[in-house]
Amino acid sequence: MAMVGDAISHAVLPGIVIAFLLTGSRDSVPMLIGAGLLGVLTTFLIEFFHRYARVQADASIGVTFTWLFAIGIILISVFAGQVDLDQDCVLYGEIAYVPLDLWITEGGLSLGPGTVWTLAFVTILILLFITFGYKELFLTAFDPGFAAAIGISTTAWYYSLMTAVSLTTVASFESVGAILVVALLVAPPATAYLLTDKFKNMLLLSVLAGIIASVAGYYLAVWIDGSIAGAIATVTGIEFTLAFLFSPSRGILLKRKQLQPVQH
Amino acid sequence: MILQVDNPVVEVHDLTVSYDRKPVLWGIDLTLPAGALVGVIGPNGAGKSTMIKAMMDLLPVGSGYVRIFDKPIDEVRNRISYVPQRESVDWDFPASVFDVVLMGSYGKLGLFKRPRKADKDAAMEALNKVGMQAFADRQISQLSGGQQQRVFLARALAQDADIYFMDEPFAGVDIATETAIIELLRTMREQGKTVIVVHHDLQSANEYFDWVVLLNMRLVASGPTEHILTQELLEQTYGGKLTVLTKVGELLRKQEFPSREAK
Numbered sequence: 237m238a239m240v241g242d243a244i245s246h247a248v249l250p251g252i253v254i255a256f257l258l259t260g261s262r263d264s265v266p267m268l269i270g271a272g273l274l275g276v277l278t279t280f281l282i283e284f285f286h287r288y289a290r291v292q293a294d295a296s297i298g299v300t301f302t303w304l305f306a307i308g309i310i311l312i313s314v315f316a317g318q319v320d321l322d323q324d325c326v327l328y329g330e331i332a333y334v335p336l337d338l339w340i341t342e343g344g345l346s347l348g349p350g351t352v353w354t355l356a357f358v359t360i361l362i363l364l365f366i367t368f369g370y371k372e373l374f375l376t377a378f379d380p381g382f383a384a385a386i387g388i389s390t391t392a393w394y395y396s397l398m399t400a401v402s403l404t405t406v407a408s409f410e411s412v413g414a415i416l417v418v419a420l421l422v423a424p425p426a427t428a429y430l431l432t433d434k435f436k437n438m439l440l441l442s443v444l445a446g447i448i449a450s451v452a453g454y455y456l457a458v459w460i461d462g463s464i465a466g467a468i469a470t471v472t473g474i475e476f477t478l479a480f481l482f483s484p485s486r487g488i489l490l491k492r493k494q495l496q497p498v499q500h
Numbered sequence: 501m502i503l504q505v506d507n508p509v510v511e512v513h514d515l516t517v518s519y520d521r522k523p524v525l526w527g528i529d530l531t532l533p534a535g536a537l538v539g540v541i542g543p544n545g546a547g548k549s550t551m552i553k554a555m556m557d558l559l560p561v562g563s564g565y566v567r568i569f570d571k572p573i574d575e576v577r578n579r580i581s582y583v584p585q586r587e588s589v590d591w592d593f594p595a596s597v598f599d600v601v602l603m604g605s606y607g608k609l610g611l612f613k614r615p616r617k618a619d620k621d622a623a624m625e626a627l628n629k630v631g632m633q634a635f636a637d638r639q640i641s642q643l644s645g646g647q648q649q650r651v652f653l654a655r656a657l658a659q660d661a662d663i664y665f666m667d668e669p670f671a672g673v674d675i676a677t678e679t680a681i682i683e684l685l686r687t688m689r690e691q692g693k694t695v696i697v698v699h700h701d702l703q704s705a706n707e708y709f710d711w712v713v714l715l716n717m718r719l720v721a722s723g724p725t726e727h728i729l730t731q732e733l734l735e736q737t738y739g740g741k742l743t744v745l746t747k748v749g750e751l752l753r754k755q756e757f758p759s760r761e762a763k
Contacts (some may be wrong), residue, residue, distance in 0.1 A: 242719070290608070315629075369612075370609070370614075371603075371608070371609070371615070374595075374599075375603050375606055378589060378590070378593050378603075379588070379589045379592070379602070380583045381553075381558060381582065381588055382584055382655075384556075384558050385556045385577075385580065385582035385665070386577055386582070386606065386607030387559060387574070387578065387607055388607065388661070389576030411667065432594060433595075433596075433639040434594055434596050435594045435599065438594050448620065499530060
């Protein structure tokens with residue numbers, strides 16, 4: 237599942253380029269739609285190769301996203317003259333430029349960085365999705381067989397979740413790049429998983445871990461005068477390592493004894 | 501011997517299921533009576549799990565159809581429940597025992613609705629029935645095999661369905677759990693529910709079920725237990741497998757000299 241997020245974050249590239257070529261603008265909405273469609277197509281292709289061609293899930297993921305990402309790169313290089321996109325920027329992002337890309341209304345009023353508005357909008361959408369779909373997402377993730385038996389469509393929820401992942405990915409990677417998106421998609425939840433046994437706490441802790449990594453990563457980058465995205469990804473790795481070593485329930489150093497002797 | 505019944509709760513007609521173009525179930529024609537404890541028995545790879553999954557339309561079906569309560573399955577989803585094999589889920593998933601049992605109410609709640617007080621009470625009562633109320637807040641990763649099975653059973657009970665499909669509920673559980681489960685299944689039968697159980701132990705089958713389905717890719721037999729668990733039909737089901745023949749001999753011997761009295 238974690239690797240599907242990785243795959244989506246790369247595979248949406250052709251969607252973004254095609255949306256750009258069709259509309260000729262770097263407006264966020266067509267890009268979100270183009271990338272969202274490609275994200276769903278990616279999950280569909282992964283499932284398709286896995287189920288009907290009987291390729292292993294990891295191989296199916298590997299084939300699908302490298303191929304789609306390559307198409308995106310080719311599109312960028314062929315239309316290089318017309319496309320205001322750049323491979324490095326796609327991979328690494330440049331968060332330092334976000335404050336420069338202001339959303340200025342026709343009246344000349346500056347509303348701050350455009351990306352912040354896009355991301356805020358997507359965050360609200362995702363929060364609504366998780367709040368209203370909580371029990372279905374929880375059940376289909378834990379026991380899809382039971383969910384299907386009692387009439388909850390696992391396919392519909394799986395693709396909705398993957399659409400949500402695509403949206404999040406696309407909205408974020410304009411500012412942070414594909415690699416930091418993956419770091420933030422996978423590392424904070426993995427850290428939270430080591431720290432708690434409760435699903436709701438895990439959701440909250442992943443958000444907290446992500447925020448801490450972003451803030452700490454920013455100051456780390458300022459301090460060492462390096463890449464902000466790189467520093468943030470590094471902090472997510474440090475958080476995971478700390479949780480792995482020192483988690484009270486699953487950490488390898490402080491593991492609580494799970495089986496207490498029976499008292500007679 | 502395949503006995504068909506009038507007004508069946510489950511009607512399977514000409515069901516064929518294949519994996520990768522290789523058939524695992526061939527032309528199953530089966531009817532099951534209401535209010536029975538049904539055992540589905542057969543050797544490994546006979547398609548027992550596949551059959552109950554196909555009955556619930558969880559697998560693509562090659563041909564044939566299934567009707568439950570004389571309706572297509574999608575119209576009666578809220579009346580059926582399923583206890584999957586224990587190994588089919590990840591028990592390290594961050595959830596508590598109570599979270600899992602509460603899932604039993606999800607089907608009836610419908611989209612966007614949260615479980616209410618009544619659903620939580622029903623979940624707690626179901627835990628009580630399987631003797632696990634003290635474990636409500638326990639993490640599912642800390643349960644033993646028998647406890648995991650009881651949790652799955654409690655989830656099905658919380659659902660209050662009319663027909664239950666159970667995939668190997670007795671596999672790898674302790675004897676206390678096995679006794680507790682069979683007691684519950686008998687209570688459910690007395691309430692008029694139909695319970696269909698995939699089972700692998702011939703010895704206990706005789707004692708547990710009042711209707712038995714013998715399966716080995718094809719339907720070998722279906723009918724009341726005493727007519728079905730005969731040496732001839734068991735040999736047809738298990739073929740000439742040596743180890744199994746020994747078990748059959750053992751079973752027949754136990755039939756003459758029952759080691760366990762029915763409770």
